[in-house]
Amino acid sequence: MTDNTEGALVVPERTIPVPAHLSPEARAFLSLGRLVSGTYPALDDAEGWKRHVAASEAMIMQMFMRGDGPACAVRDWTASSARAYELVPDGLPEGDRRVYLDIHGGALIMGAGEVCKAMARKSAAMVGARVIAVDYRMPPDHPYPASLDDCLAAYRALLEQRRPHEIIVGGGSAGGNLAAAMLLRARDEGLPLPAAAVLLSPEVDLTESGDTFRTNAGIDGMGTLMQANLLYAGGADLADPYLSPLFGDFARGFPPTLLTSGTRDLFLSNTVRMHRALREAGVEAELHVLEAAPHGGFGSSSPEEAAVDREVRRFCETWWG
Numbered sequence: 001m002t003d004n005t006e007g008a009l010v011v012p013e014r015t016i017p018v019p020a021h022l023s024p025e026a027r028a029f030l031s032l033g034r035l036v037s038g039t040y041p042a043l044d045d046a047e048g049w050k051r052h053v054a055a056s057e058a059m060i061m062q063m064f065m066r067g068d069g070p071a072c073a074v075r076d077w078t079a080s081s082a083r084a085y086e087l088v089p090d091g092l093p094e095g096d097r098r099v100y101l102d103i104h105g106g107a108l109i110m111g112a113g114e115v116c117k118a119m120a121r122k123s124a125a126m127v128g129a130r131v132i133a134v135d136y137r138m139p140p141d142h143p144y145p146a147s148l149d150d151c152l153a154a155y156r157a158l159l160e161q162r163r164p165h166e167i168i169v170g171g172g173s174a175g176g177n178l179a180a181a182m183l184l185r186a187r188d189e190g191l192p193l194p195a196a197a198v199l200l201s202p203e204v205d206l207t208e209s210g211d212t213f214r215t216n217a218g219i220d221g222m223g224t225l226m227q228a229n230l231l232y233a234g235g236a237d238l239a240d241p242y243l244s245p246l247f248g249d250f251a252r253g254f255p256p257t258l259l260t261s262g263t264r265d266l267f268l269s270n271t272v273r274m275h276r277a278l279r280e281a282g283v284e285a286e287l288h289v290l291e292a293a294p295h296g297g298f299g300s301s302s303p304e305e306a307a308v309d310r311e312v313r314r315f316c317e318t319w320w321g
Helices: 024-031 046-064 114-127 146-159 174-188 226-233 268-280 303-320
Strands: 072-079 082-089 099-103 130-134 167-172 196-200 257-262 285-290
Touching (some): 024 303, 046 114, 072 114, 082 146, 099 114, 099 146, 099 174, 114 130, 114 303, 167 174, 174 196, 196 303, 257 268, 257 303, 285 303
Parallel strands (some): 196 257
Antiparallel strands (some): 082 130
């Protein structure tokens, strides 16, 4: 998508302080500074992409290993061609049929295996329910639609075990893309929709057409993901709703949705535009934006993050109820 440069603003270099009203934990996180993502390999450099993914996943695991996660029983869970993990928090009542279908983030190219499990532990703590975490296939070996196929296969299998109102589908960042795209495709294929959806700073526009891809560039530590988007798409049109669900037709059906973002988040435009699109289609949708938060939040157990987690749990319990 080509930007219209008529009337474009030229913004001088400036210093953006850490807001004093944030919690000490959030201020400490922002004070660490934000490193913009480095360069990506060429699209045809499969080995280069695999090295990039391995290095990125190692850093993600370090982040998730800093604190003690919730105690969960974890087992493999398979559905047709899709691989997944089932996480059951300790103390969950035997007859609790609620399930959160969790689709992990990772720029549509990373987050497999142990990283998927680590992210799912955080989701289980957030929602306080059984989690099915889809360990979907990804590029460079498996471009679109492999990831989406796996997520849909997991949802189909879950519908054989649970009623739709017992299921909530959620995902963050790239997982938000796949969660929304999977729901559009499930609806188009005649499947019943779940009780609700949770989209945490979702990457719902792979064309990167939103305003904050420019206004928050260099402020959020995450730079453009366009090269990863192109790798994932494998030559398909980035504006296709199954690739960029922001451009989907929500008037034909979509579940109640909670969306989150931050004022420094590169994906803030993704989130607010998705919220407006859902509302204009008559879908119940609520939006929560964290002050000064970059993509992924403050990366710690800050009071701000805890407040958003409470909103997500409240939302889930309402629609499961």
